[in-house]
Amino acid sequence: MRKLEWIFLVLGLALFIVLLDRVGWEEILRRLLTLGWAFLLVLGVSGCRYLCRAAAWRCAFAGRQDTPSFRDMFQMRLAGEAIAYLTVAGPLLGEPAKATLLRRRMPMLVGLGVTLIEAGIYGLTSILVILVGLVLGLLRVTMDEKMQRAGWVGALLLALFLLAVAWLLRRRVRFLSAAVNWLARGRMGRWLAPHRPRLTELEDHLLRFYGEHARDFRALFLWNCLAQAFAMFEIYIILGALGLRATWEDLLILEGMSKVFKTLFFFIPARVGTDEAGMAAVFQVLGLGFSQGVSLALVRRLRALVWSGAGLVFLSRYALRRNQ
Numbered sequence: 001m002r003k004l005e006w007i008f009l010v011l012g013l014a015l016f017i018v019l020l021d022r023v024g025w026e027e028i029l030r031r032l033l034t035l036g037w038a039f040l041l042v043l044g045v046s047g048c049r050y051l052c053r054a055a056a057w058r059c060a061f062a063g064r065q066d067t068p069s070f071r072d073m074f075q076m077r078l079a080g081e082a083i084a085y086l087t088v089a090g091p092l093l094g095e096p097a098k099a100t101l102l103r104r105r106m107p108m109l110v111g112l113g114v115t116l117i118e119a120g121i122y123g124l125t126s127i128l129v130i131l132v133g134l135v136l137g138l139l140r141v142t143m144d145e146k147m148q149r150a151g152w153v154g155a156l157l158l159a160l161f162l163l164a165v166a167w168l169l170r171r172r173v174r175f176l177s178a179a180v181n182w183l184a185r186g187r188m189g190r191w192l193a194p195h196r197p198r199l200t201e202l203e204d205h206l207l208r209f210y211g212e213h214a215r216d217f218r219a220l221f222l223w224n225c226l227a228q229a230f231a232m233f234e235i236y237i238i239l240g241a242l243g244l245r246a247t248w249e250d251l252l253i254l255e256g257m258s259k260v261f262k263t264l265f266f267f268i269p270a271r272v273g274t275d276e277a278g279m280a281a282v283f284q285v286l287g288l289g290f291s292q293g294v295s296l297a298l299v300r301r302l303r304a305l306v307w308s309g310a311g312l313v314f315l316s317r318y319a320l321r322r323n324q
Contacts, residue, residue: 082311133256
């Protein structure tokens with residue numbers, strides 16, 4: 001696994017260097033210097049997004065007595081995001097890491113439950129942004145007939161998925177238990193057997209939160225929607241500083257496609273090279289300029305590195321507290 005991690009990182013770095021060389025190193029430097037003080041505004045807006053997600057995470061506790069303070073949750077959020085951004089399979093590690101940081105206050109399973117509730121709802125709002133961005137992109141860009149058809153099929157599948165999740169929640173269908181029981185009949189039965197009670201308990205926690213804490217559920221959803229809005233506002237500020245006016249349609253398409261690339265290449269540390277390549281391709285298709293796409297991705301990468309650095313500082317502090 002360690003060797004594979006280095007291979008992905010090297011390939012990503014190679015792609016990253018090729019893209020920067022194509023745009024031109026002097027041109028990249030000029031664009032970054034053009035951004036100037038606006039980068040502080042980018043950091044502020046992205047900080048607001050993290051604050052919204054910390055508030056959403058706090059809603060998932062539904063008023064529990066052992067709910068951490070907002071400041072602690074914000075720091076744990078940044079620590080988890082740093083792990084998710086800088087490591088292979090980051091999203092698969094980031095959420096359990098947040099639950100681990102909560103272990104001093106509550107049982108691991110409870111911490112994992114509230115963490116997955118927030119992550120799941122954020123995931124649903126992300127799918128909604130992807131769906132809207134994809135539809136707007138298909139309506140705006142003329143593509144090959146097969147590509148157009150594939151795009152509409154993808155949009156339909158995303159819409160059906162969101163409707164299915166809404167139906168499962170309203171009916172409180174125990175889909176996870178049913179899936180685990182079905183898988184347990186086959187070869188995975190021996191591996192799943194020790195984990196079945198915990199998975200069932202986790203599903204109970206999720207369904208109980210939706211059924212008994214509707215107000216907290218709505219607040220959690222709205223905080224995550226606001227976080228998505230700040231992500232798009234960040235794009236607006238960066239493009240404005242680079243001299244490009246973006247419409248609300250542009251913002252939805254760009255953020256939606258950005259989330260697609262993040263999902264597809266989650267296994268590359270910091271998604272080196274893939275973010276820049278993805279944004280460059282989308283900008284070129286939209287007629288906004290190849291170099292503008294690379295510049296946008298670079299600025300967002302710098303922002304992510306700054307917040308990841310803060311997250312690592314908080315993570316080290318929690319590690320020192322645990323050792324004391």
